[in-house]
Amino acid sequence: MTHLIKIVLxxxxxxxxxxxxxxxxxxxxxxxxxxxxxxxxxxxxxxQWRKPDLLLVNPMVLNLxxxxxxxxxxxxxxxxxxxxxxxxxxxxxxxxxxxxxxxYDSIEQINEKLTxxxxxxxxxxxxxxxxxxEKEIVVCIVKGMINRxxxxxxxxxxxxVVSHRRNIATKLQIHSxxxxxxxxxxxxxxxxxxxxx
Numbered sequence: 001m002t003h004l005i006k007i008v009l010x011x012x013x014x015x016x017x018x019x020x021x022x023x024x025x026x027x028x029x030x031x032x033x034x035x036x037x038x039x040x041x042x043x044x045x046x047x048q049w050r051k052p053d054l055l056l057v058n059p060m061v062l063n064l065x066x067x068x069x070x071x072x073x074x075x076x077x078x079x080x081x082x083x084x085x086x087x088x089x090x091x092x093x094x095x096x097x098x099x100x101x102x103x104y105d106s107i108e109q110i111n112e113k114l115t116x117x118x119x120x121x122x123x124x125x126x127x128x129x130x131x132x133x134e135k136e137i138v139v140c141i142v143k144g145m146i147n148r149x150x151x152x153x154x155x156x157x158x159x160x161v162v163s164h165r166r167n168i169a170t171k172l173q174i175h176s177x178x179x180x181x182x183x184x185x186x187x188x189x190x191x192x193x194x195x196x197x
Contacts, residue, residue, distance in 0.1 A: 009057075010057040010058065017038070023107050048075070082113070085102045141165070
């Protein structure tokens with residue numbers, strides 16, 4: 001299932017803004033609607049008008065604004081605020097942020113950080129709703145195994161594997177191997193090193 005997440009991206013550098021936008025396009029289970037802000041004067045109206053779920057912001061843009069004020073302007077006390085760290089700065093500058101994205105974070109790290117922040121409670125319930133056998137089958141699928149190989153490995157019939165795959169797709173609302181791969185990585189069923197490319 002794809003969720004729409006409204007994001008305000010407050011960063012004066014067009015290079016960094018475009019880089020973040022490019023990375024957001026790599027998300028599979030999260031559909032984003034991004035509004036760009038390059039000046040602090042635009043931030044207040046963007047927060048009030050857009051009512052975002054997530055604020056990606058260069059802390060230098062905030063000047064004298066506190067995150068508490070930002071959440072108040074957005075009329076959303078649960079607004080998740082992510083600092084875009086593009087230069088060395090005092091750690092106290094970042095202590096009230098929900099997450100920090102560094103200039104040298106990989107696409108996978110950024111994806112994982114943001115996915116963790118915007119995950120809805122049902123995401124956790126979905127993982128719990130998979131049986132142990134279904135989790136094993138997800139791992140086999142993302143490792144590139146076909147139904148016959150999965151059946152042989154888990155001592156099941158091919159028909160049973162197909163039934164499990166159908167149940168997994170229904171529970172997760174994920175119908176592609178690439179979608180299952182991202183799901184498995186984000187939910188720590190597999191590591192990047194375990195996946196065949």
